Amino acid sequence: MFQPLFRGKLLCLAAPLPEDKDTFSRWTLDDGYLRLLDDDPIQPQSPAGFNFESNPHSANSFYFHLRTLSDDRLIGFVVLFNIKWASQTSELAIGIGDADYRGKGYGSDALGLILNYAFSELNLFRVGLNVMDYNTNAIAAYERAGFVREGARRKAVLREGVRYDLVQFGILRDEWQSRSR
Numbered sequence: 001m002f003q004p005l006f007r008g009k010l011l012c013l014a015a016p017l018p019e020d021k022d023t024f025s026r027w028t029l030d031d032g033y034l035r036l037l038d039d040d041p042i043q044p045q046s047p048a049g050f051n052f053e054s055n056p057h058s059a060n061s062f063y064f065h066l067r068t069l070s071d072d073r074l075i076g077f078v079v080l081f082n083i084k085w086a087s088q089t090s091e092l093a094i095g096i097g098d099a100d101y102r103g104k105g106y107g108s109d110a111l112g113l114i115l116n117y118a119f120s121e122l123n124l125f126r127v128g129l130n131v132m133d134y135n136t137n138a139i140a141a142y143e144r145a146g147f148v149r150e151g152a153r154r155k156a157v158l159r160e161g162v163r164y165d166l167v168q169f170g171i172l173r174d175e176w177q178s179r180s181r
Helices: 020-027 030-035 106-121 134-145 175-179
Strands: 011-014 062-067 076-086 089-096 126-132 148-159 162-172
Touching: 011 106, 020 076, 030 089, 062 106, 076 106, 076 175, 089 106, 106 134, 106 175, 126 134, 126 148, 162 175
Parallel strands: 089 126
Antiparallel strands: 011 062, 062 076, 076 089, 126 162, 148 162
16 A cells, blocks of 8 residues: 555665764764765764764755665765755665675665655655765766766865866655666
């Protein structure tokens, strides 16, 4: 009757646990991961820097950890944030922190789950995201999921003396529905 919201083919959307802090802290030692994740300056963080005890879901964001179905291993996170309820829009961020699980379909599975949640459960109309143009693996995953390139903030990201575009992608509910049938 209903499509499962939290369980995909490879992983599930899970609530953050206090013990996840150590894993997230280890991931901040991977500068390559951090440079793919965000355009903010990168730095290692201690476990205390992660605040999972406070409610990760607010009126304008829904945050999940990604756990494998095979062994319940924490491998990343996904979040819908900056939700504008009046316009039914949201932004999305995703990260596969565990390098052993990158490029193996886990990110695509997570995208399918979070888009189903966004459009079926939250009744959103549009989900958008930004990605650095050098993150070609993520761009390929977004395009496979149905995201459309909408534009770019040209040369907006500076990394080691080289400027990169910050590419904007979006997907609309009817685009997602036509792909998920």
